[in-house]
Amino acid sequence: MKIVDAKVVVTRPGRNFVTLKLTTDDGLTGLGDATLNGRELAVVSYLRDHIAPLLIGLDPHRIEDTWQYLYRGAYWRRGPVTMAAIAAVDVALWDIKGKVAGLPLYQLLGGASRDRLLAYGHASGQDTPELLDSVRARLAEGYRAVRIQTGVPGLKAVYGVHTKGAGSASVPHQQARPLVEDWDTRSYLSHMPGVFEAVRHEFGPELPLLHDAHHRLTPLQAAQLGKDLEPYRLFWLEDCTPAENQAALRLVRQHTTTPLAVGEVFNTVHDYQTLLTEQLIDYVRSAVTHFGGVTPLRKLFDLAAVHQIKSAVHGPEDISPVGMAAALHLDLAIHNFGIQEYSGHSPLADEVFQHAYTFADGHLHPGEAPGIGVDMDESLAKKYPYEAAYLPVNRLHDGTVHDW
Ligand SMILES: [Mg+2]
Numbered sequence: 001m002k003i004v005d006a007k008v009v010v011t012r013p014g015r016n017f018v019t020l021k022l023t024t025d026d027g028l029t030g031l032g033d034a035t036l037n038g039r040e041l042a043v044v045s046y047l048r049d050h051i052a053p054l055l056i057g058l059d060p061h062r063i064e065d066t067w068q069y070l071y072r073g074a075y076w077r078r079g080p081v082t083m084a085a086i087a088a089v090d091v092a093l094w095d096i097k098g099k100v101a102g103l104p105l106y107q108l109l110g111g112a113s114r115d116r117l118l119a120y121g122h123a124s125g126q127d128t129p130e131l132l133d134s135v136r137a138r139l140a141e142g143y144r145a146v147r148i149q150t151g152v153p154g155l156k157a158v159y160g161v162h163t164k165g166a167g168s169a170s171v172p173h174q175q176a177r178p179l180v181e182d183w184d185t186r187s188y189l190s191h192m193p194g195v196f197e198a199v200r201h202e203f204g205p206e207l208p209l210l211h212d213a214h215h216r217l218t219p220l221q222a223a224q225l226g227k228d229l230e231p232y233r234l235f236w237l238e239d240c241t242p243a244e245n246q247a248a249l250r251l252v253r254q255h256t257t258t259p260l261a262v263g264e265v266f267n268t269v270h271d272y273q274t275l276l277t278e279q280l281i282d283y284v285r286s287a288v289t290h291f292g293g294v295t296p297l298r299k300l301f302d303l304a305a306v307h308q309i310k311s312a313v314h315g316p317e318d319i320s321p322v323g324m325a326a327a328l329h330l331d332l333a334i335h336n337f338g339i340q341e342y343s344g345h346s347p348l349a350d351e352v353f354q355h356a357y358t359f360a361d362g363h364l365h366p367g368e369a370p371g372i373g374v375d376m377d378e379s380l381a382k383k384y385p386y387e388a389a390y391l392p393v394n395r396l397h398d399g400t401v402h403d404w
Contacts, residue, residue, distance in 0.1 A: 001026055001100075003060050006052035008034070008044050011381035014346035016040045016389060017320040017353075019376055020047055020088035022096065024060055030095035031374055032088030033289045033323030036080055037316075038391040046085040050074075055089065061100075063093045067295050083267040083292045090293025091326045091372065098371035104356075105326070105372050109298065109333035116363035117331045119342040120145035120210055120235075124161045127151055128198045134162075135203060144362035145208035145235060145339060148199055152191045157181040159214045159394070159404065179392040183402050185217060189225055196232035208235040208339075210261075215242040215403045216394075219251040226256025235339070236261040236283055236312070242403055246274035253280045261285050264314035267292065269300050279307045283338050287314035289323035294330055301334045310338030317343050321353035325374045328357050328366035340364055352381050 005023040010016065018034040034043045051070060058066060070086045071077065098105045106112055121143040125131030131150045138146050149160030158181060192211070199209060211234060217225065222240035229237065238261040241248045252260065261283035262275060267290060275281045284304050291297045301311050311334060313327040324342070331337050342364055345353075355374045356367025367373045394404040 001028075001060055003055045003058050006047075006055045008048045008052070009376065009378060009381055010040065010044055010386045011352060012384045012386055013348035013352045013381070014384075015318060015349075016386055017318075017322075017349070018043055018047075018088075019320065019322055019353075019381075020092050021376065021378075022055065022060065022089070022092040024096060028096050028099050030060070030092035030099070030371065031322045031376055032090065032092035032095070032293070033320040033326070034084045034088035035289060035318055035320050035323065036084045037318035038389065039081065040386070042081045043084045043088075046081055047088060051085055051089060060093050060096045063090065063097065063295060066090075066093060067293065071292065078268050078270070080265075080267055080290055084290055087289050087291065087293040087323075090295050091288060091322065094294050094326070095371035095374075102370050104366060104368050104370060105294070105329035106332040106366055109294075109330060112332050113335050114332065114337065116365050117328060117337065117340050118145060119143065119340050119359065119362060119364050120147055120208070122147050122149070122160070122343055124149040125151065126161060128195055131195065132199065132202050135199065139203075139207075142360065142362045145210065147210040147212060147238075147341075148195070149212060150191075150195050152184070152188050154187050155182050155184060157392075158183070159392075160212055176388055176390070178390040181392045181394045181404065183216065183394050183396055185221055188216075189221060189228070192225065193228045193232075196229055196234075200232050205233065209233075210235045210238060212238040213240045215239045215265075217241055219248040222248075222252045223255035226252060226258035226260075229258050230256060234258050238262070238285070239264065243275070244271065246271075246280070249275060249280040250278065259283070261312055265290075269296065269303065272300065272304075276304055276307050276309060279309070281309060283310050283312035285312050285314050287319055287323060288326040288330065289319050290314070294326055297330060298334070301330070301336060305334075305336040310336045312338045313340055315341035315343070317345060321345055321349065321355045321357075322372065322374050322376075325355055325357050325366060325372040328364055329372060331364075332366055348384070352377050352384070
């Protein structure tokens with residue numbers, strides 16, 4: 001069997017998605033998600049101009065070999081553009097292998113380790129009453145775990161807080177120029193414990209609650225927040241510091257028993273080395289799409305398991321249904337599954353990418369279709385062309401750029 005075509009499809013059914021479609025000489029196809037939110041066309045070029053010509057004629061069954069060929073063969077390693085491109089190839093090859101075998105991907109990865117996958121949804125509000133309403137809405141949708149984000153007095157626009165009428169969307173609609181949000185760490189740190197107090201008071205002690213600090217704190221600030229939130233028994237505190245400085249998590253860890261989750265912007269196992277071997281975190285957050293695919297993410301999860309660390313695959317709306325499906329197969333197969341982030345996609349995106357995975361009763365399942373179980377309607381995709389769009393940026397009150 002040989003790869004005879006490698007095509008990159010860019011479509012915007014509500015937001016931009018980049019998809020690789022591989023075709024074999026037997027007429028089988030495989031899909032891979034290569035969406036890098038806000039920098040999409042860099043990955044398109046990497047795939048179309050530099051990788052696609054190398055794939056023609058290769059045996060699609062040789063997944064590990066192809067991964068190593070693309071990773072080591074480029075000489076220039078790592079980084080989100082490279083790893084998103086390699087991920088798309090990796091997932092498309094697993095999709096093809098599943099179709100050849102007539103089995104869903106999770107069966108090729110060892111079979112199901114559980115019956116269903118606990119998901120968490122996003123709740124947010126400009127203020128606490130609005131946040132409580134949003135938590136109620138997620139619970140009504142069936143969610144059994146909820147991430148809570150809230151506005152902070154004195155700040156106009158804060159990460160993860162939806163604008164009115166935007167449903168559960170946690171990130172504002174993509175902008176042609178980056179939206180400028182504002183930030184003040186002191187205000188945030190003094191506001192958050194009261195928010196958790198109110199949520200626990202309303203919903204009781206059992207509901208798993210998560211919170212994302214989005215890389216904005218110093219190690220000392222993160223340690224303080226972790227301590228202050230201990231009475232509310234968080235499921236986790238996410239991305240408390242810009243964790244490419246892995247050693248920073250040592251200080252946080254020494255001062256708080258609040259569980260920590262890190263890694264959605266990481267691309268390789270090397271980004272995690274200190275965090276794993278010193279057991280400085282509790283959940284690894286990488287996405288199939290930005291970590292080079294199912295092949296390396298499986299290895300990361302196995303290494304994490306040695307250190308009693310669980311999976312929690314990144315799953316915002318900009319991970320396409322193709323990337324989400326791949327994650328769910330991996331989630332079902334590994335032993336150390338923790339939780340899966342899931343907000344669903346727009347009805348339009350679900351029409352372009354018809355998927356076998358399902359969400360019911362707060363849990364996900366990848367379905368039983370061969371491969372990853374996603375079909376792309378290319379003629380429909382063509383109707384929604386790419387538009388330039390950026391994620392927001394973040395500034396302090398004095399105008400200084402801060403981590404978004
Ligand atoms: Mg996050």
